[in-house]
Amino acid sequence: MSALLTSLRTRPALWLLVGAGLLLVVLANAHLVYVAVTSxxxxxxxxxxxxxxADPGQFRAAKSSCSPR
Structure with a gap:
């Protein structure tokens, strides 16, 4: 009977940890997408x-996205 009670308490805690881990991954990815889009x-x-x-080894951008001087 004791093993059954332990199992009943452990299972919800395990699912809670899995859910929290998945939520953390989703929120981290959402933040990365937000930063990539807005910056x-x-x-x-x-x-x-x-x-x-003037010196060898200097390069120019193929298509500059910066405004001209």
Whole structure:
């Protein structure tokens, strides 16, 4: 009888932990999607179209999303 009572108490606690873990994963993913959609990273300095590289190894963006100077 004691094993039955322990089993009856353990099962709801286990399901509660599983539910809490799933809720945590869903909320974390929702936060990542929110941040990805609402954030806009700052522009990185790069060569603009028509500018010549002063040093070798400088690159220009294929299509810059930053506003021109």
């Amino acid at each position: 806009q990273p700052d522009c990185v300095t790069h060569l603009r179209a028509g500018e010549r590289a």
